[in-house]
Amino acid sequence: MKLTTIEEQKIDDVLNNIKAGNERILGYPVSKDFDYSRLNEFLKYPINNVGDPFEENTCKISTHEMEREVIGFFAKLFRADPKNYWGYITNGGSESNLYGLYLARELYPKAMVYFSESTHYSVKKNIHLLNIPSITIRAQENGELDYDDLENTLQFNRHKPAIILTTFGTTMTEAKDDVSKVKKILKRLAIQDHYIHCDAALAGSYGAFVEPRIPFDFQDGADSISISGHKFIGSPIPSGVVITKRSLRDRIARSISYIGSLDTTITGSRNGHSPLFLWYAIKKMGIEGLAKRYHHSLAVANYCKAELNKLGIEAWTNEGAITVVFPKVSDSVKDKWQLATDDITHVICMPNVTKKQIDEFIKDMMKEKKSMTSKVQSNYVF
């Protein structure tokens, strides 16, 4: 059957809306500068990466081989022990966080989870799904975990295993929790049964290039790390990566004979196209390309901050961050540039954002300056 004219029109309309919306996004962490046309042919096949990417699988229409390479790439970037890492490509950072917390709970069923006020909502939902008791820790003004509050709270619960959820790049201010500080606190309190999951959805992809370095990876003390594939790298389909230690995953692996593989992933059928995109992206960029992307973003973010400051707007960034934070803007600027606002606004200088775009945005900000709320402004002096 053929589609009706109305249905044909609908496809064009939706496509045009997407194209128009794609022009100006400054508030959300999605890279748009990708070209995966080399992989178009793969859309003709029902690729399914069901099962553990590191085990023999009976399903042959898969991209497990590329998935393993992508996991290997990030394991190395996150300084995992080359003989002791494991992971898989998920549907996104949220599933990666769910996996980290699930693994932690299986290892320590009686544990308490600690996470900061600035933690992503997916973490709270996951903790609820897994039914683990939890305590919210205060965040500092810049969005980073309040280590003193963590230490005091842990002190009261020393008899319980501790699962600490750190964030490397919080959603609003891109604050980065220092994993080595968390590790030191656990050591001081002699809490031996502990697990640290690092949610690095946005910033994990460039964390290795941040200077001065902010501790977040396996050598710094993380037991698992999650990132989103569609954020800094960029992909037409949302995806994520979770990396952990092979030894930990082995302790919870359960065999299931039906698919002839170990059932170690959260979902059953898994998207086999995302590993292709991520593989293609990391091969094209390499480590140097990834570092270059970060340095470009950082330069644009510093430019944006300086231009806003010139207008007398108190814009600031966390150290090494590509997210510029400033007081809430009017709805018209917010809608035009698709900005996320809380009681503050931010511009995330993803690799596709150029200085030229920032100039256009600054022009709008110049017009809007008077309507900015001065109340919030005074809270942020950096």
Ligand SMILES: *Cc1c(COP(=O)(O)O)cnc(C)c1O
């Ligand atoms: C985006 C984000 C997530 C969720 O990732 P998805 O890929 O959207 O599921 C989790 N944590 C942080 C800090 C994020 O920025």
